[in-house]
Amino acid sequence: MSELSHLDELEAEAIYIIREVAAECEKPVMLYSIGKDSSVMLHLAMKAFYPEKPPFPFLHVNTTWKFKEMIAFRDQTAKELGINMIEYINKEGAARGVNPFDYGSSYTDIMKTQALKQALKKYGFTAAFGGGRRDEEKSRAKERIFSFRNEAQAWDPKNQRPEMWKLYNTEINQGESMRVFPISNWTETDIWEYIKRENIPIVSLYFAKERPVVHRGNNLIMVDDDRMRLNPGEVPEMKKVRFRTLGCYPLTGAIESEADTLDKIIAETLSSVESERTSRVIDNDGGEASMEKRKREGYF
Amino acid sequence: MSGLLKFITCGSVDDGKSTLIGHMLYDSKLLYADQKKALLLDSKVGSRGGDIDYSLLLDGLMAEREQGITIDVAYRYFTTDRRSFIVADTPGHEEYTRNMAVGASFAQLAVILVDATQGILVQTRRHSRICALMGIHYFVFAVNKMDLVQYSEKRFQSIVCDIQKLAKQLGLKNVMVIPVSATEGDNITRRSENMKWYTGSTLLDYLENVDVSENNENTEFYLPVQRVCRPNHTFRGFAGQVESGVVKFGQRLVTLPSRETATVQSLLVGDKQADRAYAGQAVTIQLDREVDVSRGCVLTSDVHLPVSRRITATLLWMDDETLTVGREYLAKLGTKRIPAVVKNIQYKIDVNSGEQIPTQTASKNELVVCELEFTEKIVVDEFRRNKTLGELILIDRVSHMTSACGVVEHVNSNTEKPVFADGSLQVGGYLYDELYFNPETVLLSCNPSQKVTYHIGDRVPDNGDSFHYPANYDVLSAAAQTAVFIRNGAVARILPLADYLYTGQPVLDERGLTVNIASQEEFKRFLTAYQMANKKKLASLRNQWLSFGNFRRAAFTDTF
Numbered sequence: 001m002s003e004l005s006h007l008d009e010l011e012a013e014a015i016y017i018i019r020e021v022a023a024e025c026e027k028p029v030m031l032y033s034i035g036k037d038s039s040v041m042l043h044l045a046m047k048a049f050y051p052e053k054p055p056f057p058f059l060h061v062n063t064t065w066k067f068k069e070m071i072a073f074r075d076q077t078a079k080e081l082g083i084n085m086i087e088y089i090n091k092e093g094a095a096r097g098v099n100p101f102d103y104g105s106s107y108t109d110i111m112k113t114q115a116l117k118q119a120l121k122k123y124g125f126t127a128a129f130g131g132g133r134r135d136e137e138k139s140r141a142k143e144r145i146f147s148f149r150n151e152a153q154a155w156d157p158k159n160q161r162p163e164m165w166k167l168y169n170t171e172i173n174q175g176e177s178m179r180v181f182p183i184s185n186w187t188e189t190d191i192w193e194y195i196k197r198e199n200i201p202i203v204s205l206y207f208a209k210e211r212p213v214v215h216r217g218n219n220l221i222m223v224d225d226d227r228m229r230l231n232p233g234e235v236p237e238m239k240k241v242r243f244r245t246l247g248c249y250p251l252t253g254a255i256e257s258e259a260d261t262l263d264k265i266i267a268e269t270l271s272s273v274e275s276e277r278t279s280r281v282i283d284n285d286g287g288e289a290s291m292e293k294r295k296r297e298g299y300f
Numbered sequence: 301m302s303g304l305l306k307f308i309t310c311g312s313v314d315d316g317k318s319t320l321i322g323h324m325l326y327d328s329k330l331l332y333a334d335q336k337k338a339l340l341l342d343s344k345v346g347s348r349g350g351d352i353d354y355s356l357l358l359d360g361l362m363a364e365r366e367q368g369i370t371i372d373v374a375y376r377y378f379t380t381d382r383r384s385f386i387v388a389d390t391p392g393h394e395e396y397t398r399n400m401a402v403g404a405s406f407a408q409l410a411v412i413l414v415d416a417t418q419g420i421l422v423q424t425r426r427h428s429r430i431c432a433l434m435g436i437h438y439f440v441f442a443v444n445k446m447d448l449v450q451y452s453e454k455r456f457q458s459i460v461c462d463i464q465k466l467a468k469q470l471g472l473k474n475v476m477v478i479p480v481s482a483t484e485g486d487n488i489t490r491r492s493e494n495m496k497w498y499t500g501s502t503l504l505d506y507l508e509n510v511d512v513s514e515n516n517e518n519t520e521f522y523l524p525v526q527r528v529c530r531p532n533h534t535f536r537g538f539a540g541q542v543e544s545g546v547v548k549f550g551q552r553l554v555t556l557p558s559r560e561t562a563t564v565q566s567l568l569v570g571d572k573q574a575d576r577a578y579a580g581q582a583v584t585i586q587l588d589r590e591v592d593v594s595r596g597c598v599l600t601s602d603v604h605l606p607v608s609r610r611i612t613a614t615l616l617w618m619d620d621e622t623l624t625v626g627r628e629y630l631a632k633l634g635t636k637r638i639p640a641v642v643k644n645i646q647y648k649i650d651v652n653s654g655e656q657i658p659t660q661t662a663s664k665n666e667l668v669v670c671e672l673e674f675t676e677k678i679v680v681d682e683f684r685r686n687k688t689l690g691e692l693i694l695i696d697r698v699s700h701m702t703s704a705c706g707v708v709e710h711v712n713s714n715t716e717k718p719v720f721a722d723g724s725l726q727v728g729g730y731l732y733d734e735l736y737f738n739p740e741t742v743l744l745s746c747n748p749s750q751k752v753t754y755h756i757g758d759r760v761p762d763n764g765d766s767f768h769y770p771a772n773y774d775v776l777s778a779a780a781q782t783a784v785f786i787r788n789g790a791v792a793r794i795l796p797l798a799d800y801l802y803t804g805q806p807v808l809d810e811r812g813l814t815v816n817i818a819s820q821e822e823f824k825r826f827l828t829a830y831q832m833a834n835k836k837k838l839a840s841l842r843n844q845w846l847s848f849g850n851f852r853r854a855a856f857t858d859t860f
Contacts, residue, residue, distance in 0.1 A: 003513075004578070004580045004581065005303070006303050006304045006384055008580070008581070009304065009580060011570070011582070012541060012580055012581055012582045015541075015570065015582040016526070016541050016582060019526040019527055019539055019540075019582075020526060020635075022527060023526055023527040023595050023635070024637070046571065047570040047571045047582075048539075048570075048582070049529060049539075050568065050570065050571035050584070051529070051531050051535060051537075051568075051571075052529050052530070052531035053531070134375045134377070135376075135377045138374075141374045141375050141376065142372050142373070142374050157371075157372065158371060158372075160372060160399075161701065161702045162398045162399065162401065162402050162618050162693075162702045162705065163402055163405075163702075164401070164402060164405040164434075164691070164693055164702070164705040165405045165406075165688075165691045165705075167632045167633075167691060167692065167693045167705075168632075169632070169693065169695055169700070169702045171630065171695055171700040172700065173700070184375075185375070185377075185386060187377045187379075189379075
């Protein structure tokens, strides 16, 4: 029996890409956001180099507004696997008290996009792996697996390098860099089925549980700590909810769900009528092309 | 049958590619509710007066939506009850042909749209040709906009006739033709009520059922090495993807290009020990002995895999800058990254007629057949025999643009004719070839004259555009360990370098450069220096022992 399954093919493609970067790029780093896609990426990196550890560090850009549970999970994972985990916080932004309540979309720019750019520059990384998938969003559907960034770390969608077969062009000049997306061709369902098949640990926020939430706009926002600013009339209530994506807790919408096992999550994903990004408040901000604009500015 | 089908849609501008895919996703209830909502909203503000504009689902870049065209390839993922699909929707404009080719390199099947009101266009032919070039074996021609020709069977049949001619010209094997209307939805997912005369399958039906698996029996194993895994002193593994065949624990393998044999001592598929691994799997192989293998080398069961410096390839030129003969590019082939020079262009292929047209250069979106030379021997094979070892890209060394992609048509023999030969004593080189210098591009090139081998007694050339040799001189080749005496303008003697004694005549090397020796002692020192030399750092040695300007110069030229 030699026919590979769909997941086998996706896994082999991702491992090939990760190894290419390690072999050809001068100073790679893997972005680690603690989410399910990052958990899959980390798992693939461990497999790609076994019995060696991944020959590059992992970078978590911390906005300081992540769910508490995410940070605990990150630290434990790094310790268990013996990998080098770098945390980067935009100290200047944090000192100025930039927060998701008062700063709107400039919060994302300062604490995520600018922080990421600062971190990549500080360590001189020439290639950064991201867990972006083409099924997530329209401008991502157009992006190459090896995505060239100029000195300002900006993406030029109208002039992408042609990418043929699996012959990746990794050539760059001083100051330029690559963003690399090994799981470009995975869908949300593929991610969940792979997590199940490989038994990959993920943050428990993905599983439905009674959690304190408030209704805000069309979203259910979890009250993760006492920094959460409640609007007049908002009273946290306990609801059985889970998260389809994870980010900063005041900006991440929960969904009401009974899915407390992987099988139930997979069933729910397959029957879902809304794409996962609807629960990200950030993507709806700025209209149809907001992701493309941010990517041009250096966001992942 | 594999569950996943990767296909592309292509065709000329406004043939309705994006609309077709959009309609397929919409009909198959494969859209999320929020995407549908966004689609309806976009259509309202769009140009089509309230009707759903399905193409808005795929044209995701701001510039695309502004201009109403597809610029770059978009990937969509959908699953029906029967199969998972990845579809690459590609641009129709000639300007963006290279982005179309990106999609083609990824796909197993091509859906080529033909506008029923227009028939086969130049772009249809171009795209079909590029799909065939990039290795696609399955073609569906969707004759679109049938609603605009009153669903005429006669019109359809006349287009089918043209498609058959095209398929024959390009040597396409598996060809299917379906009449559709992408805006109305005829024969996309539902059988058309308007074309009862068509009894074949709908497009989705066909895509769900087509078997594109290649017959892979009896293929030899090979693996281009991606990297060497050395976590400690005891483990040394070669990591890469199995590109063909099966590899087993205990199997004898050959390393290329070093041609050593070794046995598989351990085999990891990902992070798990395995007895065997198949094509497509990511593995790490440990061998039972030390071998000279690094990234770019190949492990194989096939001792006959070619190793060569010269190939003939068909290139799709993709750069705004034109192709320059004689210029050095960076080639990627398998896992090898190596400088390559385009030695000559044999002809370009007219995308419309297939005619072979003589040319000296190639511009963007042109197909050319040319000869490439690498700086060293690499493992390379014909694309039709071993796909991965026959695919390549060329990268501009200054702009870093991916300038071309191509497929290997032929691996050329390494055995260049020697310049001097006497039995087993042979000397290569380019003593009598012309050197040209273009002061505008600052490129130096060697223009091989008719390659002639000179034997004892043969007269040799004394004057060319770029050389002027005396009647008597000695040629020393450190590479061939051979010396040649030229006396009175003819080859007088060919002897092993070890037997050479300094004669007092001018001394040249096999390239026509002067060797700076004037005594037997100096000859001995020269010989020792070359024997001790690090092969990768010859520049300082050459600077010490060789001079350029005595008998050789570079003639000016305007070409390349």
